[in-house]
Every structure is written in C-alpha cells, then in structure tokens.
Amino acid sequence: MGIKDTLCTAGLATTAGASALRGYVPPYDAAAVARLRRAGALVLGKCNCDAFAMGSTTEASDYQVTRNPWDPRCVPGGSSGGSAAAVAAGQCVAALGSDTGGSIRQPAHFCGVVGIKPTYGRVSRAGLVAYGSSLDCVGPLARSVEDAALVLSAISGADEADATSARQPAPDFAAGLQPVRELSDRPLAGRRLAVVAETRGAGVAPGVSGAVDRALAHLESLGAEVGEVSLPTFQVGLPAYYVIATSEASANLARFDGVRYGPRHEAGDLRAMYAGTRHAGLGPEVKRRVLMGTYALSAGYYDAYYKRAQQVRTLVQRELNAALDEWDLLLSPAAPTTAYRIGQVCDDPLEMYQGDLMTVNLNLAGLPAITVPCGFEEPRDDGAARLPVGLQIIGRAFGEADMIGVAHVFEQTADFAWGSPPE
Amino acid sequence: MTAVLTGHHGAALGRGRVSPRRRAQPCRCSQLEAATTVEYKDTWTDIAFIALCRKAYGNLAGWQSPRSWKAGGETYKGMVEVSSALMKGRSPAEQREAVIAGFPKVPPWFRRAFPYSRWGAELNAQITPRFFTWLVGPMCIEEATLSDGTVQRSAVKIERCRYLAESGCAGMCVNLCKSPVQQFFTHELGMPLTMKPDFEEYSAAVTSAPCDPAEQAQVAYEPVIGIECHIQLNTRTKAFCSCPNEYGAPPNTHICPVCLAHPGTLPVLNAEVVHKAALAGLALGSAIAAVSKFDRKQYFYADLPKGYQISQYDVPICAGGAIDVALPDGSALRVGITRAHLEEDAGKLVHSGADQLTGSEYSLVDFNRAGVPLLEIVSDPDMRSGVEAAAYAAELRRIMVFFGITDGNMQDGSIRCDVNVSVRPEGRQRFGTKVEIKNMNSFSAMQKAIDFEIERQVGALRGGREAEVVQETRLFDEGRGVTYSMRRKEGLADYRYFPEPDLLPLHVSDAYLAELRRNLPELPAARRARYVALGLPPADAVVLADEPPTAAYFDAVLAAGAPAKPAANWVMGDVMAFCKEERVRMDQLQLAPATLADLVALIEAGTISGKIGKQLLPDLFQGEGGGGVMALVEARGLAQISDPAAVEAIVDGVLAANPKQLALFRGGKTKLQGFFVGQVMKESAGRANPAMLNRILMCKLNEA
C-alpha cells in the first residue's frame, strides 16, 4: 500500500510534501497506518502531495511533480495526487489519502480510481499532519469499490488518541458486497437518489456532464429512482470552507518553527530564526493560506469571516441533511473538469479553488462521499489521451455502507466506465 | 435665596459645627452672604439650555421642581432647586459622580487625537463664553500665566457666577459644578482645566491649563487591585497527554510527541483535570458550566510547542463566586471571583549569559512543564492594598491546597500570580490605567510590589506626570523592592482565539457535581471557625489551619481526646519547631497524634509535669511511647511526686542540707525561695509536684 505523506509512518520520513519537514522521521505510525499494518498490509512507500495538503494538483509539493498516468502532461489532482496516481498506475493495490476539501475524491476522479472520504470521525486523525482539523478525514484510494471498502474497514473505528473520533462501531464495509453474477436485474430498485441541481450545467465541462448523464441513466436502468434536489446554499460553501480551513491551518502550522524538529534557520535572535525557518519551510501556496487564516481570525475580522463561515457551515449542514432525509443518496460530478494540464491553474489560485466546489460542502457537513469512475471525457485535441471522470455519491452521516453498496453495483455493471491508463 | 434652599438640603450636608440660627438651613454654603439681585436677560437659547440642564439634573435627582419652565429666571431657579435636590442623601463624592454620569461619554480616541495644546486651551477659552453664559452669566477672556512662565489667552473670568449667586451654596458650586467640570475637562477631554471660585464676589476664574500642582497633591487616590492566579493542578499526568506531571525531573524527561507538538499529534483531555477544576469551582462558589469549550490562544514563543496554548476563552468552566479572606487585623474581606478557566502551561526557557532571552548567548528549552494543567483564577477588582491582595492570594492558595487541587508551592511555580494595579481619584467609577505586575514568588513580595506600584502611580499622578502611568507589564525586583517595565502593550495583543477543533465541548453533569459535593473537604475558613469555636484565639486558628498536614495532625490529636488549648500549644510549639528543625511535614512524624494526646492527658491529670513532658518529647519524636506514654513514664520513674509525705521528706532534706541559706531567708532574704525550689526539683529529678512543693516549702520556711 501507498501512504500519503501527510500520514506519519514510524521510522519512515514524513514530510507532508513540505520543506518544513524535510528529513523528519516520526517516532510513531498514524492510527490509520498502524491499523493497516496490524491487518497485515505492507507499506510500500510514501505518496507525494501538495505541501501540507494545500492544493488541488500536487504541483504545490515542495519536492516533485507528480504526473497523471492517463496523460503525463496532466496533473493527478490533489492534494492526494501521489496516492491516486500510484493506484491508477498499478504501483500499489491501494493507498491512503487525506481529504480536507476533496483531496481524495478529486484526484480519484482525475486518475480514474475509487476514493472514499468517510464521515468525519469515522477514521482517527491521530498521526495525520493537520490542515483543517474540523474538516480533515483519512480515507482510501483503490482500483475497485471493494478494495476501498476493505481498506476503510481496516482503518475505521474509535481511537483514544483522537477526541473527535466517533464511538460508532465500524462495520465490515466489504461484507455485504455481492459479486456481479449474483446481482438481480434491477439491483437498485427502491433506491432513491438525487442529483444536486447546482452541480449541473454552467461551469461544468461538457465532457464531465456527458459522462455523469450517462451514469445517471445507467443508475436508473439498475432500478434506482433518480431525481434532482436543489441546495441553494451550495455556492456559499466554498468561501466558508476556505475561511475555516485556512483559519485552522494558520494555527496548525504554527508548530513548524524550527525549535523542536525540522530544518532550522540559524539566526541571531528568536524572531529572525522564526522568520527564516518559516520563509524557507513554507511554500507560496502554504504562505497564502496561512496569511488568509491569520487575517480571518484577527481582532475585528473574526465576526465577519470565521464566525460567519461557521454560520454558513451550519446552513450547509442543515440543508444537506434535509436533502438526505428525503433521498437515500445524493449525486454529483466529483469536480467540474477533468485533469488540468500541468501548470494550467498554478498561477490562478481562484480557478483552482473553484475546482473544489463539488466536494467542500461534504467536508463542512462531515458527510461521507465516494468517487467512483463513471466514464471518460473524449480527447480535446489530437494526440491527447481520454481522461477519466468520477461520479460522487454522497451518503448520510455514518452511512458509508449504503453509499459503498450503490457504488459497487454501479461499478460492477458500468462496463463503459472501465479502463486502464496507457502503459 | 434662603427660600430656595429650605427643605432641599439633605442630612448629609448637616455635618460639622452649625450655629442654631443656621440649623434651619443646614448647609455650609449658607454662610455666603446674600447677593444683590441681578436681572439676567435670557435669550430663548439660554432658556432652552437652562431647561435642558434642569431636566437632566431633575432626572438624576428623581425630582422635578414645580416652578415655571417659561420665564428665564423661574426656569433657572427650578434648575438650582433640582440640583440642590440632587445633593440630597449623597456624599460629595457621590454628587460629583452623579453629575459626571450625566455628562456625555468621550471616546478614548478623542484624547489621543486632541492632546493638550496651547491652541486647544485658547480655543477652549474662546468657546466657553458662547456656550456657558446661560449657566454662569457674563464672562470675559483673560491672559493666564502658566507655572512655567508662559502667557496664553486661555483664562475665562466669570464676573459674577449666576449659579453660585442663585444657589448661594459653596457645596453646590464645588461638587455640582467645579469638581465635575474640572474632572470632565481634565480626564475625559484631556484638557486640564482649573476653576477658582471666589465665594465673596461670586466671581470665578477658569483657566484652561494643567492643574495647580498644590491642588492636585490633595486629591485622594484609591488603588484598585485584581489578581490572576495560575494554579498548577497536581494531576498524575499532564493535561492532554500521558506524561508524568512532576516538578523537578531532569530537563526534557517528561515529554512525548504530543506535548512537543510533533506533526499529527492530538490533545486528549485528562479526566482528572476536569475533576480538579470542578472541585476548585465548588470551593470558590462558582457556577460550573454544564458545557464549556476550549480555544486556541495563538502566539509564537520558543517555550510554546504548538504555537498556540489550549485555553478557555469565552466559555470557561467556572464563572462567578467569592472567597472570604481573613485580613491580618482580624477583619474579613469578601473577594469576588470573576472566572476560572483551564489551560496548559508552557515549557521553561533557561538562558545562558543573561537572565532573559534578549541578550543571552543561547537559550535552552525544558519542555517538562509544557502541557501541565493550569487553572487560571481571575478575581474581581475588589482589593485596595498590598495587604489585602497578599491575604487574598494566601487564602486562595490555602483553599486549593486543602482541596488537594495543587501542591501550592510558590518557589516551584505551582502558583503564579499576576497582579493588576490601577489608581483612581476617590469617588470616581471609571478605572485608572491598569498596570500588570509579574514575577513575585512569595506573598510578601506581592504585597511589597503592589505597595510600591501604588505609590509610584499616585506619585506620578500627583506630580502631574500622568504619562508615566501607561498600560504595561512590570516585573518586581525583590532585591531593590521596585517594579520595572518589561514591555509596553501596544493596544491589546491579538491572540486570534478560536474554538479548539481537536477537543469536544467539555460536559460536566449535575450528577457528577452532586457526587463531588458529597465528599467536599472542609474549607480553611470553616476549619478556622471550628477551632475558634473550641476556644482557640483566631491567630492560633490561622496557624493551625494553614497547611493540611498541620491541620490534619491537630485534628487527630483532638480526636484522640486532647483538650484544644494545650493540644494547640504543643502542636504550634514543640511539634512545629521540631518539624522545622528536621525539615519534615507533620504527616511524616513518628510521634503519633494519639501519643501526643496521651502526653497532654498525663500533664493535664498532673501525673507528670509539663517540664517532664518536654523531657520526654525527644524520645517520643524518635517513635517511643507507642505502647502508651504512661508505660514510658513508669519505666523511667518520671511520674510526678504528688504524695505530700514524699515531697515533705525531700523538702526537709534540702532545708537540712542548706542551713546557711535557710538562716539568710529567715533573716529576710526572701529571694532565696527560688534557690530552695530549685534544690528540691534537683533532688526530685524534676518530679516533685510544683504546686505541692511550693505549698510545703513555704510552710517549712516560715515555720520558725
């Protein structure tokens, strides 16, 4: 298995993709890693990511550029881009990622693999280098829903080392999954699914829309009722997410000061030591987010930003839960576009932030979601490869089993969505 | 004039020597002679101002005059009447306060934006006649000579103050006009202003210039003191990790990835921390929040591993409460508790080559203390002197130690107090500029620091050096007995508090509190009261109920049947001295409380003398006497000789052996009685019953 570099591995360097942790070797395993090892998994290595998971392309890694196995000129998505690329390329059976605003689901979509962001609290955050503590989730990326379910089962459950981990017993998510030959004609009969209206149409690339439409039709053919639900707060989630995530990050990253571990910039006084160490250790995207968060929490701005963002968060949460009272599962594309070209959004953080539109609300609400490959966007120009598209299926809190079950049936029956990246 | 005053003056002004003729108008000011009547030609704007003022004073006084509101003269008289009603039942200070409360509030930026200037002072003089003619009558602008010799046109001469003339009352002039207006201009507007009324001529000089130092020196200042105490909780492990919480270990031996803030580590709240905090809340009489929360307080420092301190910002675990503090003079002071909240301690910096970070060659950090649980207890600003503050801190410490919440060792830093000191003119509600003092490692140092600081601030204000009192943190230099500036606070430091996402809200249930209440220890104050009720002097009760081992020991001696007074004397005397000498606590003594009670009983019964008791003590401290002190007494033959025949025999022997002294005694040298007592005691090895000895000896000496 591959492990995203935001997760600590005992005796194995863990950098979170950031210079600030160059050479840092943790003395402990993250809870999820320890559970995997206990379940017999072998850790093959660490997967590249955007520094401190802050990015959507893995280009913000302080170390290497990770390429998309479907088209090496494209990014694998992010921030768990290394994990998604490694799984897509067959370098490992599965990998662990972390998802603060879509960092598992979007790279799964870009790389044509399955990715699960579990319910907040389902998997312990202990040993996960924190980005946005109230949003961070550890989850699996794998080539099939069943593999992802197996990994999720292994890493789930209450953990004394994480006060926010849930006490709910963790079921075996792979246990109920039926092989395709045992499925009936209409295996999803009685399932009530709804597409989030705000994730359709304008702003979504035609190739993505087309693939999702086809997937919806396929779900209907499997017996599911597929309706549409409107979530008026959908658009306001993104700014609220960036305020909360960066606010928490500004505090979480304060510890990288060169005093106790990590590279230190030697200087004549403490202030200069801090400034030098953090200047060298934190890349431009990280600095941008730390500054945003510091600003949002500053006296006089707290109410206008952080407090307001928390109010929006409550609204988003309420609306999603109300929709899930009415429908079993919600559906959307995992991202508005397929994989970007390398360098395409680097200089335009706003465009990159827009890419998180489909995913961040589930982090705000703490709900589980899975990305399952649902088809391809045909090549945009000659010589380009076709790029995968992922369908996001959203479940109720701690309703991963349901979500995984539907994703599994879809995956096992949707031949059109299958494929492997070119060798 | 007199008609105006009759019936409107309160008893508060009737103090002092008043002649019988004056008693009908019990006001000091009525000594002023009646003025000749002057006609004022009030414009409609003047009448409007007078009416406004009359209405405002009436509202403050809670009474309105029945006079007409239309004519200027009548309205003015009504205004004077309500202002005299305003004085009723109020002390001069309260009168000034009431009037100031009616003045508009001036935002602090105003004083910064318009500091005192010659230009401002002159402008003030220009404006005053236009705005205040309705109140004080005609005015003219004059030149003022300042104390430094400069001359500016900032003086206003009130030719004949209408207010003073109409009221004829110096008290009203001073307390309702002069003082509040001076205070308003000086403190609110930052424009020092002096008014000098002339009670003979009813004239007044108003100078817009720094106050006359002589007058300023008379102002009485009231110190206001509030204390923030950081109490280290004596839990077995730290607040958010399982490292031992122990003082004195070699540097960086009680650390782990969590308290070093390694990446990915998370805090987990120690249940014992909640237990101790809730217990402390009950001891302080606080309301304990059913739900409180943790927040991150962010700042960078080398001893703060996470770059933020987990604390409680807006929803602390304990709110409100009070403790009763015994002051050294025997009186009691109730000090309110604002709040108490949980937080974690930081590590400790050890500097090389300097005693602070700046200027040191290098600094080392010991993280053993990082993550140790703290309860920060914030008092109300209820203390007025160093003595009161020290007594409060000592009582707070006692409560926390008796409740088993902290070790309470100030030298080890398990209790650290920050003191806020400000002073304000007596009678003023608004607080003065607050100065924080840190770095006091004993209560007596705290007292000295506060007293120094009060004197420094009052001295600065009286001397016209207000600029020396700024919001800052000062450290106490115990050697020199002074406070000195550590850093100025540029506004308030922005700690960017926000809710700690790694910890769930803290729930404390009623059932949990009920269980705690069932086993609540006795408060030191209750213990002292119990000892006093046993007939002990309050000073003894304070000594016995100061430290838990002493109090427990004393209680055990009482429980073993010893009477309170002698038991207290033994415990506070020989036992305490032994403990001090040997550096042991009373709970470590080999002398069991029951054995001491035994000893006391033998002395009280006359079986042995107190002197013999003291002789036995060293052995008892070594653990002897466990089988009963009486057995020891018998084994050593130390029982008191109370058989008259035996005592008489010894006395006879002594008299026979000292014929010379006997002759001298009988010859009138009665001082020799002591010699004979000593000889008998020596012969009996100290065992002779002293009372009996004296009686028999005196009989024998005086026989012939």
Ligand SMILES: [Zn+2]
């Ligand atoms: Zn620790």
